[in-house]
Amino acid sequence: MMKDLSVRNLSVTYLSGEKHVRAVDDVSFTIQAGDSLGIIGESGSGKSTMINAFLRLLPARTASVQGQVMFGEDDLLTCSEKRLRELRWKEIAVVFQKSMNSLSPIHTIGRQFEDVYKVHVPHPDKKEMHDLICSLFAKVNLNDRIYRMYPFELSGGMQQRLNIALSLMFSPQLLIMDEATTALDVVTQGQILDELMAIEEKQAITRLMITHDLSVVAGSCKKILVLYAGRMVEFGTVRDILKAPAHPYTIGLIQSFPSLYGPKTDLKSIPGTLPDLAQECPGCIFAPRCPYADEGCKASRPEMQALEGIHGAACHKLGGISV
Amino acid sequence: MSQPPFIQVNGLKKFYQARGTRGLFRKKKYVEAVGGVSFTVQRGEIFGIIGESGCGKSTLGRLLVSLEKPTEGDVLIDGVSVQQLIREDPKAYHRMVQMVFQNPFDTFLPTETIEQIMLRPLEIQRLGTSREEQRNRVLTMLEDGGLSPAEDFMGRYPHELSGGQLQRISILRAMVVQPLFLVVDEPVSMLDVSVRADIINMLIALSQKYGTSILFISHDIAVIRYAAQRTAVMYLGRIVEMGETDACIRDPKHPYTQALVSNCATIDIDTPVTKIRIEGEAPSPIQPGPGCYFANRCPHATDLCRQRYPEPQTLEDGRIVACHMCQKEES
Known part of the structure; x- marks a missing residue:
């Protein structure tokens, strides 16, 4: 049976003393069985927290998880321990970064x-x-x-x-890789990714790839989700994201990424650092670092807006940005 | 290229005695970490070294700043042997050559402020006539490195800064004594993608401003492409290919380079690349010879390759390749 993975309004808040750190903030997406999704984000963007939440690996005392993670008929966040144990490894398998x-x-x-x-x-x-x-x-x-x-x-x-x-x-239906190939050598990584894609063709595995490396995702996934400070800023096919990025953060990320064959344009960094996630942020979370931000961006939070096809971005300034 | 090479590395070798072969009557075996490497770097040039883990690129870096003593071979700086320089005046030598390490989070004493950290090399080298002058020099350096206002950073502690800022401090601390030669070992691999660009741009700017020669060690070919004019590809302690970085990427000659570049993940989804599969693992660096070290994984290997290690050969475009098969094509 093919199972889709559907995440609805997932939020994770870490509670430490007085501080409430919103590590994942209202993330929703769906991927069909057999698809591959790359989740891109810098360190601290909440990508590992998100998949730990899927698998119920977060300590209940210090992390509060809201929302729904539907895998086929099961809500992974509320199903029984027994059911979860059946699912783990057999249908959902994970490879962590330092799993060696x-x-x-x-x-x-x-x-x-x-x-x-x-x-x-x-x-x-x-x-x-x-x-x-x-x-x-x-x-x-x-x-x-x-x-x-x-x-x-x-x-x-x-x-x-x-x-x-x-x-x-156990030929899992959902394979989650949390920076699983990051520590590998270039040649090994390339070959493993090829092998994985070949296996997927045969067995209809759904793969979630969590990484900070845009190039790994570009070569091995069909869709990309861009995460920034716990919020989803852009979602689309690999081509959408790489060739027609809409969100200023994604644009910045691509401009800062060295290309292997393309023209050697100047690499540009994104100025500033990740905001303090313990602070309440009513507006766009990227506004303090965004070159296009105005008062409106700081005042209200942008919703995900649909662009062409499955492509969508959460930005007030969509269309008004020239690269 | 008419000027004489500024940094000249001649047949540098470093062997370590293999584990379990110590003892009076045991047969000794050696790990060939660096097995005879020669290249030159011009003044103000950034020279790249790429290779996979275990290929000896970091050992090479450490040899070049004399953190390790070479088993054989020598390095000449502006025509003078490093051994001689160290014998005459070790302090002066260390002013000429500096190194930046991979992990900026571990390189600083957590109890020192940035001011203390940045002043230390000047104190050791007794540069500047007064504390005032040293401080000013540090301030200009920080501003140069994009850490402004510099005065703000002076009183801060390492834990208050981000990884990117720390790596800048690390580079600036090495640059504050105005070295002639700087070795940077994987300077951006611990950093987020969005700040990597800053570090690369900063190294390029510094090398241009001060005329410092930089050896840039990395496993990331795309990063090397932006930083280095010329690059050497290492495999198991030896250079297999060396030349203009762009040429090595667009038209790699050595089968190993071809496999390496084709397997490199890239964001250029419109450039079709067929990955070249190579089997197995790199052989053990303990007695890997006698033939070409890559022969057991190479798709083009012949008997000659398994018997004799290929001599480096200079091609028409100035590229140096150590491969029997390339020589045949040329002749």
Whole structure:
């Protein structure tokens, strides 16, 4: 069964003493099964918080989560622990940035893969399990002999690839990658992304890629969501975002990004820094750094406005900006 | 290019003894971190080094500022050997050569103000006749680096500044003694994309203003493209290709460079690129020879490649490539 992921009005507030930090602020989007979405944002923009909220990994005492995250028929934020446990890894798999550190140093790689397999298949057929695990190694370009090796015998890049393999074990419908390829070498990263896209073609996996690297998303995803200070500022296809960015933040981001083949125009930074998210912000969150902002921008919060197709941006000045 | 090279690196090598091979009767094995690297950098030029993790680019950087002692080879600054410079006057040498590290969050003592941090190199080098003059020099430097008003920053502590600002301080602290040669090791990889541009532009401006030669080490080819005029590509401790940065990206000659560039993620979605697949991992840097180090992964490798390491060859456009196959095409 194909399941869409639909996020409605998701907000996450971290409570620390008197301070209420709005890490994710009213984010809504939908992606269809088989789609791939890149979530782009700088450090502190709330992208990791957002996916931790999807998976209910945030501590309930210090983080309050509002909204709805519908995965097929299930609301991930309210479904029972039991249901969540069924979904995790089998239908929703995650690879974190430093997940190489999550491998046990005192067990062989094969043993650790078997353990994961047994969680969802209690009495496995030994041969079947072994074959499946070896096929996973092959998917990430690793040799079968890894089975008997320990994590410390492998390089960081190989360990990270193992975790990507581990996440694919049950052919999940939703694969979430939180900076999962950032630490990999250029060649390895390129090959893994290719491999992932090939697997997706075959198995209709929905992929969420969280990264700060626009180029990774440009080459491997179909759609992009741009997050700034916890708010969604722009959403669209890769072409929409890269070739016709509408929000001043997205425009700034692209102008600051070095291109590999394009004309070598001057790189421009976005002046200023991320605002303090503990402060109430009634207007556009980007207004203090925005070259086009006026009083209206500071007074009221812009809604997402539809442009062509699925392309949309949250800005008062849409259309009035010349790049 | 008629002027003599300013920084000349001759056959620089650094071997480390491999773990587990120490001991009187054990057979010694060596890790070839840098296995014979030669290149030149002109005055005021930014020279790029790219390569994947473990290719020895950081070790090379450390060798060039004498944080590590080379096993073999030498570096000449303006025709004078570094070994000789250090013997004669270590302090003067360290005024000539400075380094900036990757992580700006760890490079400063958290209990010192920016003023103390920036004044330290001047104090050590006894530059400037009075405290007043030193302070003024620091202030101009900060303004140069885009940290204005400079007076505001002087009393602040490192934790009060953002990563981008800290990396600027890090670069400015190295530049305040007006070195002739600056090694920057992955200066932007810890920073957000939106502030990277500032750091790159600042390095370019500083090298132009003070005529400092900069060695820019990075794994990010797109960043190197903006910063460096010429670039060397390293693989397993050796330079496999070297030339004008743009030429190396648009028309890479060495099979490794071709694979590296084609696999590099890019935002230019309209440029069609076919990724070149290469199998496996880089071999162990312990006794990788005797043939070309890339031969076991190279799609074009022949028996010759597996037997003899290719000599660097200068092509028509001045590019230097170490590959048997390229030589054949030329002849």
